[in-house]
Amino acid sequence: MAPTVTQEVLNDAQIAELGQQLRVDAVRAAASAGSGHPTSSMSAADLIAVLLARHLRYDFEHPGDPANDHLIFSKGHASPLLYSMYKAAGAITDDELLTYRKLGSRLEGHPTPRIPWVDVATGSLGQGLPIGVGIALSGERLERLPYRTWVLCGDSELAEGSVWEAFEQAGMEGLDHLTAIIDVNRLGQRGPTRHGWDLEAYARRIKAFGWNTIQIDGHDIDAIDEAMAAARTTRGAPTAIIARTRKGKGVAAVENLEGKHGKPVPDADEAIAELGGRRDLRVQVRRPDPVEAPQRPAPDPNATLPRYDKGSDVATRTAFGETLAVLGDLRGDIVALDGEVGDSTKAQLFEKEHPERYIECYIAEQEMIGAAVGLGVRGWHPYAATFAAFLTRAHDFLRMAAVSRSDINVVGTHAGVAIGEDGPSQMALEDLAMTRALHGSTVLYPCDANQTVQLLTAMTERPGICYLRATRGNTPVIYGPEDAFPVGGSKVLRSDPDDQVTLIGAGVTVHEALAAADKLAAEGVKARVIDLYSVKPVDAKTLREAARATGRFVTVEDHHPEGGIADAVLESFGDGEPMPRLTRLGVRTMPGSATSAEQLDAAGIGAVAIAAAARALTGS
């Protein structure tokens, strides 16, 4: 084994050695695990060696230092390389490296923020760059700090549209502190990539999106160094370093061969010998120059949240926009992101007050959520808003945000058939199912404006992915501004000891349930009404009490019957508690165009249908 070398500036030969060490350690880690992606690590080893030794500014002892550069392995499967880099930086021991992919180890198959130097989870390809754009945007537009964002991309993942959303946003914003390092090793998982080693094909595309591009041999230490230096000095545009590399470089049994993806090299000892044996170079990574703690806009503690008059008619999307604008006054750390529908979602009301903290993502929902995650990395509280239907576009980004332990707020407006004439393409009828199934998520669905104010404010303090579903049309304000709506609670709007049935809705269907209860009361049927504004977590206590008291539930939701409010209600009885009888009303047909009221009736989720279901259930 080579001696330990700690030094600040390595010469080219030593960096080449470091590259070999990273390869050896990637081979060892995967061999120890019996799985993993050493060949995808070996192609990028020289790129990372040069970055670590010469260009990254990072204090591994203080990963929270706001001056630190950010490094995202968008090709998360190259985790053996990342972890070998941590070892070379002295951040982890060789023993820990060999815990790779084992139960309990933080060195997972794909990187997650269980590791303090990892900002975001990767492994679903095409997400690192969109998130990196958010991090770079924060530094260049909001915090005005000199840190750089480096994103290591695979060539295969450039097929993902999300990457082009990122290229577009970064190019147009001129994010010159962002660098994409593209490891063009020619081979995807199942065989050659679309463009193979046609570096020019990538350069032409990326350049067209407003980036500076540099094509290099990704195993030439000098060329890599020059390219990174050029990236650091280029002004006005982000840089893509497009590097021709060889997958499995350095080990003849796998180098540049098909069928060698995602598995240990066949003979690790032989491979290590071929790579020149184990080494133990340590790099003292250069720390960034200190910066002041990031400044946020000064809050205005005198700003007051909106208050709506009981009995007035206000759309919850309007309450969202008006509240967000004030939250922006009250807190300097709130940012908003729009998918080119801010006039409809009313996020524009925030833009009007806080234009510098408003990120227009145009119609690119994946980039919108990716940027929100990136802004979250820098300590912002992002609120990303678009039509709820179009959030499905970003499902994978939301899923991965949960793996990233990201704290982001998402608002979907224009939910359900209640939107009326625009038709099913614009109706979110799946969003509750989608957001409920995200790990650690919170799902809120207000029925009136004052409730929206409270819930939106609560989201700011809540960890994980918080989703608020808002309605297009006006709904009556039924609560006062002082009413409290804790997350995990519900509101019992009608209640009597003799209730025969419980009607449970949220959002628009709360008002339909109230109207149904009135109808039923006129017929002598007593119905409890619950406003289930907190869909996740759900108020099990109140629901169980209602089950005991009435034994019968009618749930009603402006959503497909699967995955929404009915399922949330039944989750309260998931540990063997006695269940109520339940009739579930939801949107079972494919809607067309019609007025909002016609839609609710046609879908069987209006007051008439609710009353009928209650009658049938109670035998009245």
Next chain:
Amino acid sequence: MAPTVTQEVLNDAQIAELGQQLRVDAVRAAASAGSGHPTSSMSAADLIAVLLARHLRYDFEHPGDPANDHLIFSKGHASPLLYSMYKAAGAITDDELLTYRKLGSRLEGHPTPRIPWVDVATGSLGQGLPIGVGIALSGERLERLPYRTWVLCGDSELAEGSVWEAFEQAGMEGLDHLTAIIDVNRLGQRGPTRHGWDLEAYARRIKAFGWNTIQIDGHDIDAIDEAMAAARTTRGAPTAIIARTRKGKGVAAVENLEGKHGKPVPDADEAIAELGGRRDLRVQVRRPDPVEAPQRPAPDPNATLPRYDKGSDVATRTAFGETLAVLGDLRGDIVALDGEVGDSTKAQLFEKEHPERYIECYIAEQEMIGAAVGLGVRGWHPYAATFAAFLTRAHDFLRMAAVSRSDINVVGTHAGVAIGEDGPSQMALEDLAMTRALHGSTVLYPCDANQTVQLLTAMTERPGICYLRATRGNTPVIYGPEDAFPVGGSKVLRSDPDDQVTLIGAGVTVHEALAAADKLAAEGVKARVIDLYSVKPVDAKTLREAARATGRFVTVEDHHPEGGIADAVLESFGDGEPMPRLTRLGVRTMPGSATSAEQLDAAGIGAVAIAAAARALTGS
């Protein structure tokens, strides 16, 4: 009102008149509805007038004619223009035009295939081109027919990454019968687009992706005509006609003004007068030259489906690949699509046998599902496969496929924590929630290889979106090749009149439930075991019977607790039936890396946890 003119070849002046007529009718339709997008229609009216009068080959009386061109309004909000075009083509009456957006009308706010001349629903932007690529691929690569595919795109929607996935696929496949007509009206919904009228910005990007581009004034009849003629004769590359247009063209109150998106013009009568009044030009659209009915590869009726030996260990993904390859023999109309993971999903086994019917989409899941929908339009039975986790990337495409009444089959492999070491980024723990909530979907989840054969075969005949969830690791073959697994059914694997509890699983958890039942039996606790392979539709009859017999359920799923098997089970009791007590086991923690068995245990969905839950529930 102008006289009715029916003619085959209109001169330029008449086409300009036709353009005005389309504008007038768009204004009238939106005015009659009180909503809609007339200004987005008016910008593209001349483009569509020229297309209709000179270049489209379409028999409106026989929309199923395989020789017909395809026209997709990717900017689906320009539906007033589409419907006005139908009127000009004599396909609908003026009376019907004025039913726009009204209850019961097929002329919905955004086009859907309720209209016989509409191939696919649009309205979620950025989907028309990816689907058009599938249609064009069919004509050029599979059917070898001369029809053309025309896609009208908005400029705003080019921000969607999915559009660039489509540009890439079409460019690299050289689909020269595909034309994108890009209506660059400079204004999005909330204000100017990113590139405004910088036509060169679009051309540079699209050209870099291998397309032929033509920049024109989109209100110059001659220029449009020449561009479309050039598109028709260009060989080896698709063409993008990038047309500079004015939103609301022809009506001063709205033309090229912000804040005029998505609403009727302020004074319809005035606007109609300004546009020269009503007209009633009728265009006899040229019919396509007849073609033979599309040929499919000849089936091999002697091909036999795989049969697996009971007691052997086979991964359901392997059974998927082996079965699909044979289905490709048995039926000439099956095609497969891959997201660059065919070696892992085993779709590659189909490629080996039927390379001509295998579409490699690389890592572009949105394009993969879009292309599948397009292939479905041409009568193919597509099977699109990738890791189940990455299907979340295409959620919006799946949602819209349901609105399109599309019949497509989707297979997601590597589901759940059972994948083992790769970690949470690769685990689908949300896919059942996502696919169950799709309108009209079928969701299947086999636990063994012979069951996979049957279910995969059944999918071919099933309408709507059919999803099959497959497992990475080997599972024991517990069924014989002759066992039947009807969709909507289930298998009762253990049953006794004295059963005290019912254990319900699917996929990997069936085997865990069986092991738990054995443990319990040894302790004297009798447990029924149900294999719920059909998650949607669900076997309500068997479940209700089990509820009556045992009164207690333990559901267990390799999925988050929301939206999956437990919820599917409880849906069976959604009309007021008495419910069993239920304990739901699912993945509640964030997994890391570990072996498959360790993962099941750590998540509390292994045999030990199931047995413990059953004991607690029965008080044993």
